[in-house]
Amino acid sequence: MSLLELTKSGLYCPQADVYIDPWRPVEMAICTHAHSDHARWGMKHYLAHHDSAEVMKLRLGADLSLETLGYGEKLVINGVQISLYPAGHIPGSAQIRLEYGGKIAVVSGDYKVEDDGLSEAFEPVRCHEFVSECTFGLPIYKWESQSEIFNQINSWWKENATAGRNSVLFAYSLGKAQRIIQNLDQEIGEVYVHGAIWNTNQALIRNGIELRDVKLVTADLPKSAYQGALIIAPPASMNTPWMKKFTPYQTGICSGWMAVRGSRRRRAADRGFILSDHADWEGLISAIEATEAEKVYLTHGNTASFGRFLKEEKGLDALELKTLFGEEDES
Known part of the structure; x- marks a missing residue:
């Protein structure tokens, strides 16, 4: 049983009837962070981290129907336990953890593993399914401190x-x-x-x-x-x-x-x-390995080559997802 499926509107959790970072208007959107390729206008209701609230209102309208959670807080929708964990990307960025029927899925959004002293530092979350970006999923990308x-x-x-x-x-x-x-x-x-x-x-x-x-x-x-x-x-x-x-x-x-x-x-x-708010090659690998996930879904970036690496060199079940992420933040 998978907790996630890709639809024309975006990543969808059917058990909870919620979307994560959808790109078409839906009833309920859980947003990993406030960049416009992940938090889009037109959703009826939004859920995000506390620290994203004011920026989302600035960008999407002060009358936004928005509920917020802190890191580690839990919300249950239709039996699915939803919680947020630090992604380290920007202030308020969060990984979305979904738990249902003994299965755990995590949608990481965008993330970096170096603590920048401003955003809450990235925290690996163990799961069965992990959705990871791979914007810089090539060995040439290795950040200096x-x-x-x-x-x-x-x-x-x-x-x-x-x-x-x-x-x-x-x-x-x-x-x-x-x-x-x-x-x-x-x-x-x-x-x-x-x-x-x-x-x-x-x-x-x-x-x-x-x-x-x-x-x-x-x-x-x-x-x-x-x-x-x-x-x-x-x-x-x-x-x-x-x-x-x-x-x-x-x-x-x-x-x-x-x-x-x-x-x-x-x-x-x-x-x-060379300053990025995304993980480099080694950061992606270390983050994915720390989840101990059985299946890894790869979104925006070098999905094909990074997926081959994860399969051939790390023995992971890696699949590409064609999404509309990666359009805004200049990386």
Whole structure:
């Protein structure tokens, strides 16, 4: 007996009559986290972790029909015990654990195994069925420690400030931007953020998440205010008129894709920093092995090659799932 099936609306648990991260409107959606490829508009009711509440309201509407749980809390629907466990991806990200008739399934959503000091650290959950992303499911993806990456970012910022240049760093507005803010050396200069990041920060703060103070980029600030500053902006603002106020500047981009040769040049950034909110190759393998799952379902990413590896090298029953995940967070 499987607790999960893939339908045209998304992953479905028929025993509980609930969907996990559905992409079409349904009666009840359990959301692993608040990125828009996992928490979509149009569901009648939502269930998510407490720390996702304010961001989901910001993105999907203040009148959202939303119920929240803490990590480890249990909710029973039609005899199915539902609980949430940390995924380590962004604040409020959760793995969804379903238990029914002696069987346990876990839908992990997106996850990373390094503790970033902001999100609740990833917690392996033993189960019979495990649904895993594999965005970076190739051996070429091996992350350096977070501390090393932030040493690189701070050194780049300091070098720019010393040379009279401003630093514009592109990072996704939910999760990665806040992770960067928490790890910058603010002795170097002021930190400013784009409005999309500012609004996300305020939502997270309303949820009780502590973030360091930053300043909002506004139209009335003089150009001199940004001298030697680091400005964090979403990737969509790259090469737009919004950037003119920071001249002279250098640009950097934070993404796991920076591990691929040529990615920085294709995105027209001066520097690339390999910083991802997803697990790398070894992280995926360690997370999957820790579940002791009998069957592994693979979603967005290198599903075919990673699935072959799990079958041939690890002896696991691995299946690909064609989903609509992986569209938003720049990884």
